[in-house]
Amino acid sequence: MNKIDKKDKGKKIDRIDQTLKNPKTHTLIKEAHKLKDWMTEIRRDFHKNPEFGMEEFRTMGKIVEYLEALGIEYTSGVANTGVVAIIRGGKEGKTVGLRADMDALPIQDEKDVPYKSTVAGKMHACGHDAHMTILLGAAKLLKDKKDQLKGNVKLFFQPAEETVGGARPMIEAGCMENPKVEVMFGLHVSSEIPTGEIGLKYGQMNASSDTIKIILHGKSSHGAYPHKGVDAIMMAGQALTALQSVVSRNVDPRNSAVITLGTIKGGSQGNIIADKVEMVGTVRTLDPTTRSLVIQRVEKVVNLVAEAMGGKGELIREEGYAALINTDSIVDIVKLNSEELFGAESINIIKEPSLGVEDFAYFAQAAPSAFFRLGCRNEEKGIVHDAHYCLFDIDEECLVLGAALQAKNVLSLLGEED
Structure with missing residues (x-):
């Protein structure tokens, strides 16, 4: 203003x-x-x-x-x-x-x-x-x-x-x-x-708004034997880093988009490999084409990062206002x-x-x-x-x-x- x-x-x-x-x-x-x-x-x-x-x-x-x-x-x-x-x-x-x-x-x-x-x-x-x-x-x-x-x-x-x-x-x-x-x-x-x-x-x-919930599924094991598990927390770290590239490398810099992940939850004990991590955030965009692109890219990043690390990724989107x-x-x-x-x-x-x-x-x-x-x-x-x-x-x-x-x-x- x-x-x-x-x-x-x-x-x-x-x-x-x-x-x-x-x-x-x-x-x-x-x-x-x-x-x-x-x-x-x-x-x-x-x-x-x-x-x-x-x-x-x-x-x-x-x-x-x-x-x-x-x-x-x-x-x-x-x-x-x-x-x-x-x-x-x-x-x-x-x-x-x-x-x-x-x-x-x-x-x-x-x-x-x-x-x-x-x-x-x-x-x-x-x-x-x-x-x-x-x-x-x-x-x-x-x-x-x-x-x-x-x-x-x-x-x-x-x-x-x-x-x-x-x-x-x-x-x-x-x-x-x-x-x-x-x-x-x-x-x-x-x-x-x-x-x-x-x-x-x-x-x-x-802007338009979408609430996103990212669920990363791994496999639990004792922290002393990490090779027997699939670390969902490690997946979350990689996914968080990769998601930053969606706006910086996939969205036309003349447009605007925001991806904010405000909560992260996972794990039960310090010596146990976490089998599940959930992250919740918001996506804000200014036009329908960019909105669709960002959601598609977020889903692909989540799925491929999890797959590459031996786990499974899931994106739940709650569509907000246009x-x-x-x-x-x-x-x-x-x-x-x-x-x-x-x-x-x-x-x-x-x-x-x-x-x-x-x-x-x-x-x-x-x-x-x-x-x-x-x-x-x-x-x-x-x-x-x-x-x-x-x-x-x-x-x-x-x-x-x-x-x-x-x-x-x-x-x-x-x-x-x-």
């Missing part, structure tokens, strides 16, 4: 305050700002009542309440706790999707705020409470303009982004069909970017809309992809998409902590800006607002 000078941060926070008072401020921002108290109340309720992935039953119920109050049709219980809603426009046209994730993290909330989590060991430490709130705010703005829309808006409240991934089962349940979603937008709040700024990444944005690859033309839409709403100086172009994962990737595979970062940092308010940390918080002004931008993204494709 681009570094922001502290002096610039202060100026940009002041600019947001000035923007809201400026008579030339975009209509959507003014309309969204009228919803600020409503959205703040919603966000704080979600924050006080976090739920883990696939357990978001209260959260689902509250979303349904808000949608009913707004007069928006919906289907709940999609992929267990997900909600899919639709705003049907006054005219025929394409369908645009907006997504928000719902789940919390197993973190104790240590903030001293009135909206601190009331559930021990659970916390919205990644901003999903804000994402749901922003989507509801955008829904309110778009519902009020539904007669102007040339097409439809689908709203996806997705469970379990932090755990098993709710995007894929929602898509498998048909959420992108009837009517078919042709363009998708998603966002994530970022404490690395000041409120009022947007982070945009063209092309590859987040790589998130943005569609450049859709990112351009977000860029143009951000410039119109917040000014050209609001744009941060992210140069390097993240090797972290994000299951919006499955929506991006299903339709041309843009996933972007929404600044929520405010040093004057002490809102500076990273996500997945016990003191994480957001500048709630970002709720207004996020709702306005997501509504603008839809309107720029389905029709112009008054």
Whole structure:
């Protein structure tokens, strides 16, 4: 993420305050700002009542309440706790999707705020409470303009982004069909970017992930007679060394890949040749071709090293999230809309992809998409902590800006607002 000078941060926070008072401020921002108290109340309720992935039953119920109050049709219980809603426009046209994730993290909330989590060991430490709130705010703005829309808006409240991934089962349940979603937008709040700024990444944005378990089978014997056994620990040492060559010698250096083995377990006694060693790790890659290549090479190295030493190798792969690859033309839409709403100086172009994962990737595979970062940092308010940390918080002004931008993204494709 681009570094922001502290002096610039202060100026940009002041600019947001000035923007809201400026008579030339975009209509959507003014309309969204009228919803600020409503959205703040919603966000704080979600924050006080976090739920883990696939357990978001209260959260689902509250979303349904808000949608009913707004007069928006919906289907709940999609992929267990997900909600899919639709705003049907006054005219025929394409369908645009907006997504928000719902789940919390197993973190104790240590903030001293009135909206601190009331559930021990659970916390919205990644901003999903804000994402749901922003989507509801955008829904309110778009519902009020539904007669102007040339097409439809689908709203996806997705469970379990932090755990098993709710995007894929929602898509498998048909959420992108009837009517078919042709363009998708998603966002994530970022404490690395000041409120009022947007982070945009063209092309590859987040890595794919795979959990790998390597099992090396040998033959046990007394340590005094090693020739009678097949040493699985020796195999593990050779395999660890050989696996380092997969990234350095098999992957195009212009691409990226990571192989990390975080645990190793084997042996029972210091004087006994180990007959089995297990290693568990993660593989991260940025495109499907490299992903397939790395997994194939890891499996071959494991098998051949073990075979060469008289044993047997086994690779168990648990496929994780796909790589998130943005569609450049859709990112351009977000860029143009951000410039119109917040000014050209609001744009941060992210140069390097993240090797972290994000299951919006499955929506991006299903339709041309843009996933972007929404600044929520405010040093004057002490809102500076990273996500997945016990003191994480957001500048709630970002709720207004996020709702306005997501509504603008839809309107720029389905029709112009008054």
